[in-house]
Amino acid sequence: MFDVFEKRESAVRSYCRKYPVVFEKAKNAEIFSVDGKRYIDFLAVAGSVNYGHNNSYIKKAVLDYLSEDNIINALDMYTQAKEDFLRTFEELVLIPKNLDYRIMCCGATGTNAVEAALKLSRKNKKRTNVIAFSGAFHGMSLGSLAATTDVTSREGASVPLNNVTFVPYCGSKFDSVAYLEEILNDDHSGIDKPAAIILETVQAEGGINVATVQWLKDIRRICTEHDIVMIVDDIQVGNGRTGTFFSFERAGIVPDMVILSKSISGLGLPMSLVLIKPELDIFRPAEHNGTFRGNQLAFVGCKAGLEFFKNSKMETVVAEKEKIIRKYIEKEILPLDSRLVHRGIGLIHGIDLSGINPKLAIEGVHKAFDKNVILEVAGRHDGTLKIMPPLTIEENVLVEGLEILKSVISELVSEK
Template sequence: MNANALEAFEKYESQARSYCREFPVVFARAKSSYLYDERGEAFIDFLCGAGALNYGHNNDAIKQAVLDYIGGDNIMMSLDLHSQAKRDFIETFQRLILQPRGLDYRLQFTSPTGTSVVESAIKLARKVTGRQNVVAFTNAFHGMTGVSLNLTANRYHRQAVGYGSVSRLPYDGYLGEIDTVDFLRKLLEDHSSGLDLPAAVILESVQGEGGLNVASVQWLRKLRELTAEFGILLIVDDIQAGCGRTGRFFSFERAQIEPDLVCLSKSIGGMGFPMALLLVRPGIDAWSPGEDNGTFRGNNLAFVAAAEALRRYWDGHAFERELADKEAGIRRALEAIAQAHPAMVRQVRGLGLMQGLEFHAEQDTAAVIQACFERGLVVECCGPRGQVLKLMPALTIEPEVLARALEIIAVAVDLRAAHRPELAELLAPLAAAQGAPA
């Protein structure tokens, strides 16, 4: 890489930049599951815009719909004025997503980012219930502004922010075999617990940034029953785990529950266009006109791209069957890697096309990421220590490209294991505790 190629970024861009530090090339174009740098070198993309590109880069069908719309001098930005593009999206979303699943929600288009739609959901929950406290969970990530940042668990991200009352409770599995919904019930029933009756409980049914933690079906159902019993609104943040990422359009479908509010962003925009959508149970749509708004809530290019994506992939069940096959293939490959390297890999985590390897040491994760990049694969980490290698391929990835990427990961882990002479020393305390020779 020519050092001059990065000079403008390093000289003029803020220190806040992050992903580019691990992947120090200048990307010039992208197609399907590939990124290409300025020299034409190809990289398989397992980052996918942090989940904003579920249908890959420059998806032919979606892109053509957008180009046709642009070519017709159609309206681009419309605030919340009625537009043909918005109507088409609303009707398509109702017909292909909500009605087949028996779901009844009003659609609110918020400012077009994930953090904004979370802010709107919490604001509405507090307005409807008249209560301020919100329950969020350990390892949660809900955004980087105001209230949503306060809901986020990671100390590095939260910094010194404080916006309203948030009670942090343990996510499913956080306390081992202890049922944390039972723990929440005890707090709600005990008037001396110190927990104010919440306006809402917000959760990701699969935690992405928190480490690919998957809530069980039983836990989700019990939580839904408990929140309904106490008049607490249940908010599911499906910003990263939604739009098919976990195998079905909504991540909570597997539990057959109906949240009061659902937050969507990222891939709801079709091909990376900014868009955020709050699904609101009709009985709690209590806004006054203009009470929650934002200049860029009328991104018509996103409406066009999103509607085409829904028609192309979610009309029927064929796409879900494809996702199930890919999920199974990823799981088999990751399980094989984990079994081959138990001293390095703790376990396979995640669901759908949102899976990964949890390493005992975060240094191994970082080394594997670097080795993958050197071999043409962009893949990131997650978890409280960055200890989980997080696979986020496009849902539309070709089977042969997926196989090649999984092979790169296997080679990278093999190479890391071969260059870990200190591994025995690292695991010596564990071996001693188990009574085995170090």
């Protein structure tokens, strides 16, 4: 059944090894394999389908666009689709939130936008170093990979990954704010002053580590005091994942650059953006060029996605479902074993099994898959089970998935 994949597709393929079936259809939080089996989706294409698979409202906009011979790729030329997207982004996101950003359309992937943000910060500040945090994940191309921490990804580079200094993230046993202040104020620290500090407000791949509001405010203050660009990588936890459209809103801060991708196109189409404070928008024309910065279908999907977000009161929807997940984890899952640890916010949650044995989490992924739930591992030694359904998941499907997860974790802990 998998012969052509195994014979022809590169060995680098990964998710398919955890979920070894051939998928065919998907609707909202359910995915169906070719043999008709139904799977509950607690992965959401790594955060790319926050508004559900094949969201009817967004898909209709994209299909209408396609059916009328509208232009599909136009490099970065002006198009009606891009104009509509920019106007909608301004009206539904920037103006209501009192944010003034220029919007840079990058190549199709998140990592391309991370590259753009890092390059632009370095160009602005005329410094090479960047500070990132232990546990960070920013992508696989070399510049982003240099700011990414997991050892397997870094080994894939096969060249030195330079010009990034790592500092422990919020919640580690070290006081990273005090450490940052120390190294930035000490002219003998030996650490070059950075152009930027790049961070995720919730480290998703890093194990669902949620930064505190105070920590985020402190990093914002340090960046301002030391003339450092603050970059928030909102690729995975933006678009409502943590409860608000941008994940940093809970801290009341305004980053200098924000990176969006994954769910920004509404439908899971490739798209990435860097939002840039106007005074930092200094790339010369074509200085970060790329063919696929004009994915018109993604612009159309993004516009419809932003409308869907507003019209369906997504922030309230997430708050309601967060309560369900939290309550379920606290009442039903954590009592299974005192060594289980829960971390999460909004609709991204992790159950850390590493206090028992980090290998249990990947076993949990396989067991959950056998019971028709798709979810991933994250964090140190892949020891955390990550729960990240589409924000639009029906409540009964959410609870059904959580019940299966409970039975999986119950089996895992009783075997140990």
